Amino acid sequence: MEAKQHREEKGESAKAVRLCQSKDSDASGIWKWVREEAERVAGEEPELRPLLQNVVLSQPCLGASLGVRLARKLAREDMTKExxxxxxxxxxxxxxxLVDSAARDLRAIVERDPACPSPLEPLLFFKGFMAISTYRVSxxxxNHGRxxxxxxxxxxxxxxxxxDIHPAARIGxxxxxxxxxxxxxxxxxxxxDNVSILHEVTLGGTGKESGDRHPIIRSGVLLGAGAKILGRVEIGEGAKVxxxxxxxxxxxxHSTVAGVPAVVVGVSKEDAPALEMDQRLGCRGR
Structure with missing residues (x-):
């Protein structure tokens, strides 16, 4: 048990150091970290070596690597990987x-997800990151008329x-x-920017009206799993749903809301709940 705890603490410490090192030069720092992790994993897992070689080790930069990874995931008969x-x-x-945004997304995942030790994992395996990256391309x-x-x-x-993210939506x-x-x-x-969203969240309309009809989510917001936010409503900075x-x-x-329909149940304990990922509601009087 002590040995396991020591390994976990050592891993968290190494992760914190790498996050600090990569902060000033986001894209280049994140890419260097990805390459180093890919070299390590390629040595430890021979079965993954061809994937790592194609997606990371043979690529000159994060943009090229991400393009290759998305092509492998999205290829269909309609449009091949080639x-x-x-x-x-x-x-x-x-x-x-686009690459700077992807680097900041990778960094956000590593910072906020305790199950993610490095940016290599989301680049290879996390469909949330790949979905957001596909949205950024779309x-x-x-915006360029295509x-x-x-x-x-x-x-x-x-x-x-x-x-399912409409390509006209605006995401930081x-x-x-x-x-x-x-x-x-x-x-x-x-x-x-700097929003955390769990699965099964919907940012939808309430009918067939045209114009601005979908929600606005301000920075620092945390949207809990299964939350449905409907219509041109605004979720204020640092709020929690x-x-x-x-x-x-x-x-x-900085309000906390919950329920069907949602009502205010408290005040966010954190300035930016998205960064802390604390799902507790923090009701008044508790």
Missing amino acids: ELTPLLTGILRGEDH HHLW RELALYFQSLASEVFAV CGILLDHATSFVVGETAIIE GAGSVVLNDVAP
């Missing part, structure tokens, strides 16, 4: 802001990752999409 790879790597390597295409191709990538992400970076299954985001939704809640009205900054 067709997707140059398309995706070309977009990602040509747009620094959003870029949408709407049909953007919708094609939305459809692929829905099929492969069970995550430093996003943790944990587990991800059944996450739905409507066309006019806005999610600011309890699991399974249905939110139909604005939520004030």
Whole structure:
């Protein structure tokens, strides 16, 4: 038991050091960390060596690596891996802001998820990260007038990752999409930076009206599993929405809401609940 605890503490300490080292140069620091982990795993797990070689060790940068990984995951008869790879790597390597956003997402996952020891794991295995990365490509295409191709990538992400994000939605970076299954985001939704979202969350409309009809999620918000936020409501900065809640009205900054329909049950104990990932509601008087 003591040996196990020592290994866990050593692992957490090493993770903290690497996060500190990678902070100033996000994309390059994260990429260096990914490569070092890939070299280690390739030596320990021969069965994974071909995957690691193709996705990480033979690639010159994070953008190229992410493009190759997405191509492997999204390839279908409609568009093969050989067709997707140059398309995706070309977009990602040509747009620094997309790679910077991906690096900040990777960093957010490592910081907030105790089950994630390094950025290599989400790059290879976490469908939440891959779904958000696919959205970033589709959003870029949408904004450059390539709407049909953007919708094609939305459809692929829905099929492969069970995550449906409209390419016109506006999502910041430093996003943790944990587990991800059944996450739905409507066309006019806005999610600011540093938000944490659990599975089965819906940011939807309430009918067939046009215009701005989907939620606004401000920075630092934590959305619990299964939360449904409907209509053009605003979840204020640093708020917390309890699991399974249905939110139909604005939520004030730093409030905690829960229930069906959701009501205020307390005040967030943290300035940014998204960073702490504490799912407890923190009700008044407790």
